[in-house]
Amino acid sequence: MITLSNEIYLTIIFQLTIIFIVNAFFNTYVRNKQYLFFCIFSVIIYTIAYTQINVLSTGILWLSMTIFSVHYSNYFLRATFLSTMTILIYISSDYLVTYTFGILQIMPSSITRLAISALTYLILALILKRFITNRIIQNRNNLEVITFTSVMTFLIYFIIISVERFVATEHAMEKTNFLFITFYGIASTIIAASVIFIMNKNYKAKNREIELKQLISYSKKLK
8 A cells, every 4th residue: 555645645636637627628518517526536536546556546547537428428439539538638748748857857846847747738638629629529430540549549558557567677667658658659640640541531532422423313314
């Protein structure tokens, strides 16, 4: 069991609050009283879980948030994707801030680092909101590909931190973790973008074929 200081407790509560706010920002259908109770309950459960299994409790957070979102939505893919992206964007923003501080050789206080990570997270969420809403959610083909990619990305990340939890060489594992997540994220983005491009191209080709058939049929009727 891990003994947590008051500072770590406050950090966990703050991080969860930001994550839940962004999840509600993406998932408009979870904005209800039940979600507020869910957030409070999740903070308690997650904190208890963290004292027992440390960062592995991230898996519990993702699973519970996804189940809740799916429950209050008629769209399984949409709810799963948005909940997963809520977590992945936070992870990405945290890595981005950590990597930037490392390059600049800056050692900020935990409060400063937390504040900058949260601000980066909110900015990324605001930037990606329109793209996610207009380009991904509205197209089922895109949504299927991106949902699968995002869930697989999270699961691989979860496997990595699970292995890291039981490895003694923490510094070396952190480097491997960061590099793997970075390269996997880039590869996943490229693959998903390529698949979406091909599927959209095929979709447009089919639409043109249907329009052509309708035009030929209409011409025959006129004759």
